Amino acid sequence: MKMKGYTGKILKVDLTTEKSHARPFDEKHARKYLGGQGFAVEIVYHGVPKGADPLGPQNVLAMAGGVFDGFPVGTGGKVAFAAKSPATNTLAESIMGGSIGPELRHAGYDALEIVGKAESPSYLYIENERIEVKDAADLWGKDTRQVPEMLKKRHGWDVKVACIGVAGEKLSKIASIDCDDRQAGRAGLGAVMGSKNLKAIVIRGTNDLVPAEPKKLLGIAFRYQKIYEAAPSFIEDTKYGTGEFLGWINKEKGVFPTRNFQESVFAEREKIDPYYWAPKYVTKNKACFACTKPCGKLFEVKSGKFAGVAIDGIEYETLYSLGGACGNSDVESVARANELCDLLGMDTISAGVTIGFAMELMQRGIITEKDVGFKLTWDNASDAVPRMVEMMGNRRGFGDVLADGVKVAAKKIGKGAERYAVHTKGLEPPAYDVRGMKGHGLAYMTSTRGACHLRAGFYAPELVGKFWKWEGIDRASTANKGFMVSQTENFMCVYDSVGLCKFSRGFYLIAKLPEVIEAITGLTFTEDELLKIGERIHNMKGAFNAREGVTRKDWLLPPRILQDPIPEGPSKGQKISVEEMNTMLDDYMKARGWTMDGVPTPEKLKELDID
Amino acid sequence: MVKMLVPYPENCTGCRFCEMACTIYHDGKINHADARLQVHRRGVKVDFPSVCTHCVSCGEDCCVLHCPVEAIKKKDGMVYVDQEECTACGECVEVCPFGVMRMEEKAFNCDLCGGSPTCVKFCPMKAIVYEEPKPEQYEKVKKLLAVEE
Numbered sequence: 001m002k003m004k005g006y007t008g009k010i011l012k013v014d015l016t017t018e019k020s021h022a023r024p025f026d027e028k029h030a031r032k033y034l035g036g037q038g039f040a041v042e043i044v045y046h047g048v049p050k051g052a053d054p055l056g057p058q059n060v061l062a063m064a065g066g067v068f069d070g071f072p073v074g075t076g077g078k079v080a081f082a083a084k085s086p087a088t089n090t091l092a093e094s095i096m097g098g099s100i101g102p103e104l105r106h107a108g109y110d111a112l113e114i115v116g117k118a119e120s121p122s123y124l125y126i127e128n129e130r131i132e133v134k135d136a137a138d139l140w141g142k143d144t145r146q147v148p149e150m151l152k153k154r155h156g157w158d159v160k161v162a163c164i165g166v167a168g169e170k171l172s173k174i175a176s177i178d179c180d181d182r183q184a185g186r187a188g189l190g191a192v193m194g195s196k197n198l199k200a201i202v203i204r205g206t207n208d209l210v211p212a213e214p215k216k217l218l219g220i221a222f223r224y225q226k227i228y229e230a231a232p233s234f235i236e237d238t239k240y241g242t243g244e245f246l247g248w249i250n251k252e253k254g255v256f257p258t259r260n261f262q263e264s265v266f267a268e269r270e271k272i273d274p275y276y277w278a279p280k281y282v283t284k285n286k287a288c289f290a291c292t293k294p295c296g297k298l299f300e301v302k303s304g305k306f307a308g309v310a311i312d313g314i315e316y317e318t319l320y321s322l323g324g325a326c327g328n329s330d331v332e333s334v335a336r337a338n339e340l341c342d343l344l345g346m347d348t349i350s351a352g353v354t355i356g357f358a359m360e361l362m363q364r365g366i367i368t369e370k371d372v373g374f375k376l377t378w379d380n381a382s383d384a385v386p387r388m389v390e391m392m393g394n395r396r397g398f399g400d401v402l403a404d405g406v407k408v409a410a411k412k413i414g415k416g417a418e419r420y421a422v423h424t425k426g427l428e429p430p431a432y433d434v435r436g437m438k439g440h441g442l443a444y445m446t447s448t449r450g451a452c453h454l455r456a457g458f459y460a461p462e463l464v465g466k467f468w469k470w471e472g473i474d475r476a477s478t479a480n481k482g483f484m485v486s487q488t489e490n491f492m493c494v495y496d497s498v499g500l501c502k503f504s505r506g507f508y509l510i511a512k513l514p515e516v517i518e519a520i521t522g523l524t525f526t527e528d529e530l531l532k533i534g535e536r537i538h539n540m541k542g543a544f545n546a547r548e549g550v551t552r553k554d555w556l557l558p559p560r561i562l563q564d565p566i567p568e569g570p571s572k573g574q575k576i577s578v579e580e581m582n583t584m585l586d587d588y589m590k591a592r593g594w595t596m597d598g599v600p601t602p603e604k605l606k607e608l609d610i611d
Numbered sequence: 612m613v614k615m616l617v618p619y620p621e622n623c624t625g626c627r628f629c630e631m632a633c634t635i636y637h638d639g640k641i642n643h644a645d646a647r648l649q650v651h652r653r654g655v656k657v658d659f660p661s662v663c664t665h666c667v668s669c670g671e672d673c674c675v676l677h678c679p680v681e682a683i684k685k686k687d688g689m690v691y692v693d694q695e696e697c698t699a700c701g702e703c704v705e706v707c708p709f710g711v712m713r714m715e716e717k718a719f720n721c722d723l724c725g726g727s728p729t730c731v732k733f734c735p736m737k738a739i740v741y742e743e744p745k746p747e748q749y750e751k752v753k754k755l756l757a758v759e760e
């Protein structure tokens with residue numbers, strides 16, 4: 001094989017028959033899908049039959065390491081998971097920083113395809129060519145820290161473990177997958193593992209990874225090392241983590257969703273701002289595999305009622321979801337709720353937004369203290385939020401109503417609750433109030449996995465005003481947003497396929513990627529060729545979703561965004577009107593070459609060589 | 612005073628960049644088991660690099676004393692394996708308290724990259740520093756490694 005860097009193999013494991021098979025792929029496959037998200041999406045696109053139950057044995061769980069995984073490229077160790085999502089019924093991927101992607105490649109595979117369903121609780125053990133489905137009876141019911149500890153004691157400290165918590169076992173549609181205290185959180189992929197009776201994936205790889213040009217690669221790595229070290233974001237992220245711009249987004253931009261999007265400036269923000277808490281609680285820096293600009297923080301609570309809490313966090317998104325969105329200004333309580341989410345295996349964004357939603361319902365009298373069992377109120381947030389997380393993860397009491405996210409909860413509760421459920425396609429939104437960021441609002445709709453800040457990453461261009469090839473971007477305008485969002489979506493698909501962290505996207509714009517890819521694989525790409533791959537990946541997801549009946553009618557923004565203007569702060573009065581929404585969607589469909597219903601056309605699919 | 616690799620576990624993020632840089636520099640390929648230093652992650656609270664270049668680091672238990680054919684030698688205090696004499700018996704790998712004596716066809720260990728340590732160059736957190744030995748830092752690593760057993 002001409003290409004280097006890749007292992008050239010995809011491992012398929014059928015949990016029903018316990019049979020496995022490694023199939024080779026060629027250079028053409030690599031050139032078409034690149035790796036990481038591209039490989040994972042291809043596997044799900046071709047592997048999941050139409051109408052398959054996301055929580056049934058026909059669903060496929062794919063996992064793939066990016067092109068850079070295992071190689072010394074700063075922040076280039078991300079792994080992509082993908083499946084048909086139980087939350088959205090769409091093809092959803094979730095990207096994680098845990099070290100299991102690089103380990104998979106050392107074991108000899110670029111991607112893993114898991115099909116079928118194990119008869120009883122099991123875990124998958126992969127040690128190079130040795131593939132076994134093993135009994136996990138003793139692991140069932142254990143949390144995401146106990147599981148790797150037990151497995152490492154059994155198989156040695158060098159194995160890498162990705163696992164689910166109790167929430168995944170109980171098929172919560174907001175369940176996550178955990179590895180090294182990092183999570184593939186979004187769209188309920190943890191429940192897909194749970195539905196397959198798959199508690200954990202354990203990998204040990206001892207093979208060499210050989211780049212095409214080792215010396216050149218080391219030189220490139222060193223060059224970026226220097227660029228990182230000099231960058232302000234390196235210094236800020238390393239000191240304060242990803243919440244570093246929380247103050248700014250509140251005070252300057254006024255788009256920090258608060259109390260279930262009722263407000264967009266959190267008055268008590270200083271209490272959850274890392275500039276305030278980092279010096280007090282952070283005891284060490286943490287990083288993903290291969291990351292040379294660590295944003296991870298070891299957050300430890302040493303005294304008080306939350307004493308003993310120790311997490312890799314608290315990240316910006318979680319400061320919003322379990323903090324501002326729930327009106328929770330007690331940072332120790334946010335940390336505890338974050339820890340419970342991690343241990344039980346639930347996405348912090350979805351869990352927090354769902355709790356904030358229920359809090360608004362109690363505020364409005366739609367649910368009462370009697371329904372919940374305690375005061376799920378803004379003024380009781382510090383106690384109520386962690387308590388509710390615990391109940392959701394275990395599906396206990398009212399926690400069972402909330403365990404599948406806002407869309408399902410609103411339906412179960414009825415009484416007009418839907419009016420306050422903030423989501424698109426069934427996925428709870430991340431920490432940006434898109435009423436004040438129109439393009440980002442479009443991106444929440446077009447994102448193939450539902451409301452997401454990272455499928456297009458359009459918050460960065462809109463908040464900063466420039467990105468990549470554009471300048472003077474006005475966040476209050478709809479002009480050109482359809483085109484720009486489609487382009488940045490393609491960009492992000494490339495990012496997730498090479499395995500780079502999106503916190504590096506300002507450092508390696510697409511034009512910088514070909515030399516790195518070449519040093520590792522020996523394959524040459526132009527910038528346009530890479531973007532074409534990104535377009536292909538996005539179109540495959542779009543075609544899959546259309547096939548499942550998820551079209552434009554299902555993409556629309558929720559009532560809160562369309563009807564209630566932002567009440568105060570720097571973005572006061574802003575919302576996205578139905579007319580603006582439709583204009584942006586029309587523009588987007590044109591830019592994509594899709595029908596106005598959001599369906600990729602046969603011509604487009606042919607142009608992109610998608611079968 | 613001679614310079615050595617000094618570990619600062621409190622600074623380490625567990626990124627393992629140093630291991631990758633070490634093997635790619637020496638072998639042109641990546642295999643963490645062949646890195647002349649080892650990074651450990653033991654749960655959310657503990658990440659640390661384990662290094663050893665000179666006898667100062669480990670004191671009594673040094674591989675030099677345990678090698679049955681005296682293939683492990685010292686030059687300016689620095690430990691190296693005489694490739695001619697090494698019989699690949701694995702004794703040194705067994706006794707190395709830092710777990711950094713490696714074995715392929717023959718035993719090998721850190722050579723300080725000829726005086727300009729690659730791992731130090733790439734560690735973003737100054738968790739490995741090339742400086743005069745600090746015995747208390749090696750003690751920290753020994754303690755962390757002991758917990759693991």
Ligand code: SF4
Pocket residue numbers: 075076097286287288291292293294295296501502503
């Ligand atoms: S910047 Fe943060 S999220 Fe990205 S790779 Fe580094 S530690 Fe992981």
Ligand code: SF4
Pocket residue numbers: 616632633634636646647648720721722723724727728729730731
């Ligand atoms: S100094 Fe060189 S040989 Fe020694 S551990 Fe560091 S990179 Fe490896």
Ligand code: SF4
Pocket residue numbers: 622623624625626627628629630650659660733734735736737738739
């Ligand atoms: S490069 Fe530095 S921070 Fe990263 S694992 Fe090695 S010693 Fe730790």
